[in-house]
Amino acid sequence: MTSIQLYYYGNNYFTIYNDIDSVIFKHKGRDHLRFSSSSGSSHPIGNWDFSGANVQGLNVVARFG
Secondary structure (H helix, E strand, O other): EEEEEEOOOOOOEEEEEEEEEEEEEEOOOEEHHHEEEEOOOOEEEOOOOOOOOOOOOOOOOOOOO
């Protein structure tokens, strides 16, 4: 298992963590997105705020909850 860590003013700001079957994107030590190579799927982790997002070209209706 390996990781790439990006630092900002001496603090670990962003990490890409390779967990053999999956890759996890972390920000300030918290998991935010996981991609599984065995299933080929991505999963958001935690709470995401899309209130300011403008999504274009998505020909489906988003369903949350």
